[in-house]
Amino acid sequence: MRITDDRYSRDRRRLDLAYRMIHHEARTKTIRIWTGLSDDRIRKLYRSYIATHGATVCRHRGKSPTQVAYFLRNLETRRHAAALAGLYSLFGLMATDGDEPVVGGALHWGELFCRTYETYLTLHQPQRISFEHACYLLHVLRRRAELRPDPCPRCQGLMIVDTLRRHGSVCSWCESEARERLAEPG
């Protein structure tokens, strides 16, 4: 009986997670890895999601994002990337010994990531960073090869630094302040 209950609740959690990810327009491959559900079941969930919400949801099947420049292209995306990095750290996703997603064994990871991403959406509207870009950002930050979080030398606020080509020496807030000062007449 206990095993059946556990299995049922695990299955329920998988479906709930897949539903949340469909809502955030995650790629099918990411949904499959994190939930362990088959492509066929994910397809059926898409159909049921659309039937329930009467909305069109974009189903991404293509390649995942692979450009770190995306996060540094302007002040607003830099600000949002820094906000996400702060939340990743707060929710424990940055720990290097944290669970890396593996097929079917990433349920907890997926739930935690969704909660983190949903917190970002609540705090930062309109959203600048899609679910898949947010996944990629976490991946890159955990590797610390191309991007890493760093304190701003002026205000000590968290900023994202390009480890190869230090993009902007201060955080996006300090930089926009400096730009405003320059724009002031006299």
Ligand SMILES: [Zn+2]
């Ligand atoms: Zn600053």
